[in-house]
Amino acid sequence: MQQPANANADHVRSRSQWALLVAIVLVVELAYVFFVSAGHMRDWHTYHTYIDYLAEGFRSGHLYISLAPTPELLASPDPFDGSNLYNWYWDASLYKKHYYLYWGPVPALLLAGVKIIFRIKAQVGDQYPVFAFTSLQLIAAALLLDRMATSRCGSSCWRSRSSASRTRRCTTSAAAAFTKPRSQAARRS
Secondary structure, eight states: OOOHHHHHHHHHHHHHHHHHHHHHHHHHHHHHHHHHHTTTTSOOOOOHHHHHHHHHHHHHTTOOOOOOHHHHHHHSSSSSSSSGGGOOOOOOEEEEEEEOOOOHHHHHHHHHHHHHHHHHOOOOHHHHHHHHHHHHHHHOOOOOOOOHHHHHTHHHHHHHHHHHHHHHHHHHHHHHTTSSSOOOHHHHH
């Protein structure tokens, strides 16, 4: 049985679409590396280890970070006074002689799991989990956008010879994906 003439063309277009998508993701990843490395590209300097401190706290069986407040801060009659500013660990909340982080625990839980599985003892800078999570988000967003484009526009978006008409059809179809159709009663009034 012979395949239709345009089946091979669709396959080639599909490959070129994926190549374009991968190229865009790689360019964005390169920008991520630039930002995470503070422009050095090869050397990723560690500026903070908040996630690692919380991961170590979880591994030790508690919810506070593994970094203890300074004795001067704890000995102060009012640790929240402005004169104790230099004794504080930034972005941490002091409660009952322990520091807590006020953001979500998921990155630290995942990092604790990775450190347990791979038996990592060294301190891990925040730039590594942040880079990994933003990369996963980028890949998920690219796959979602690709899926939305092909499911709402169909292959007609990619078969159009004119890029202007393809953009117009895909934009209209993608916008329709996010709007609910009005009911019959709403249309009459």
